[in-house]
Amino acid sequence: GAVVSQHPSRVICKSGTSVKIECRSLDFQATTMFWYRQFPKKSLMLMATSNEGSKATYEQGVEKDKFLINHASLTLSTLTVTSAHPEDSSFYICSAVGGGSGTHPYEQYFGPGTRLTVT
Amino acid sequence: AQSVTQPDIHITVSEGASLELRCNYSYGATPYLFWYVQSPGQGLQLLLKYFSGDTLVQGIKGFEAEFKRSQSSFNLRKPSVHWSDAAEYFCAVGITGGFKTIFGAGTRLFVKA
Numbered sequence: 001g002a003v004v005s006q007h008p009s010r011v012i013c014k015s016g017t018s019v020k021i022e023c024r025s026l027d028f029q030a031t032t033m034f035w036y037r038q039f040p041k042k043s044l045m046l047m048a049t050s051n052e053g054s055k056a057t058y059e060q061g062v063e064k065d066k067f068l069i070n071h072a073s074l075t076l077s078t079l080t081v082t083s084a085h086p087e088d089s090s091f092y093i094c095s096a097v098g099g100g101s102g103t104h105p106y107e108q109y110f111g112p113g114t115r116l117t118v119t
Numbered sequence: 120a121q122s123v124t125q126p127d128i129h130i131t132v133s134e135g136a137s138l139e140l141r142c143n144y145s146y147g148a149t150p151y152l153f154w155y156v157q158s159p160g161q162g163l164q165l166l167l168k169y170f171s172g173d174t175l176v177q178g179i180k181g182f183e184a185e186f187k188r189s190q191s192s193f194n195l196r197k198p199s200v201h202w203s204d205a206a207e208y209f210c211a212v213g214i215t216g217g218f219k220t221i222f223g224a225g226t227r228l229f230v231k232a
Contacts, residue, residue: 006162032218034219034220041227042224042225043209043222043223043224043225044163044209044222046219046220049218049219091160093162093163095220097218104170106151106170106213106215106218107151107153107165107168107213108213108218108220110155110162110163110165111162112161112162113160113161113162115160
């Protein structure tokens with residue numbers, strides 16, 4: 001149980017275009033989802049926290065107009081990188097915190113990540 | 120402020136040798152503690168977690184970790200390392216307010232034959 005998926009697993013886009021990454025909790029309802037960014041050989045940097053039906057809370061230094069987060073349902077959150085540039089190339093990972101059987105309220109369940117390359 | 124320190128950026132051990140990866144945290148309340156492993160280009164896999172109770176926690180793949188409150192540590196151990204254990208290991212602390220998780224910088228494990 002407690003599986004989180006991400007789609008796509010990797011994407012290449014041209015500079016100036018936008019790209020959407022989906023994060024889904026497959027077998028539980030995610031009350032809270034998190035989006036992380038990971039630079040090569042670095043740790044995970046929390047970008048934002050999203051709760052279903054409300055606006056995301058962004059960490060300091062993260063541009064909310066560039067990284068649009070929508071948590072439309074208890075099983076789906078999306079991250080849209082708008083007007084992407086090469087410096088946005090990175091590995092993006094989502095995680096979810098859920099409720100109900102099979103989950104712990106303080107344990108995050110991670111997706112497999114999305115490799116974004118902006119050319 | 121809450122923080123997680125993994126003092127070793129990388130460690131090299133011989134296959135079959137024992138392993139200990141260090142983790143120290145700074146957090147005012149009782150922490151929720153995690154160890155994750157990440158292979159190149161992959162997501163994070165949970166090795167083990169500590170929420171309460173027995174301070175020696177068993178995880179997957181033969182790993183264990185011990186929570187020592189007096190030392191604010193949660194070191195990861197394995198008695199005999201396999202070549203497939205070569206990966207990046209992250210220690211993390213769960214923050215009870217807001218459900219956030221703070222990650223250490225990671226320790227890259229190299230295994231030599």
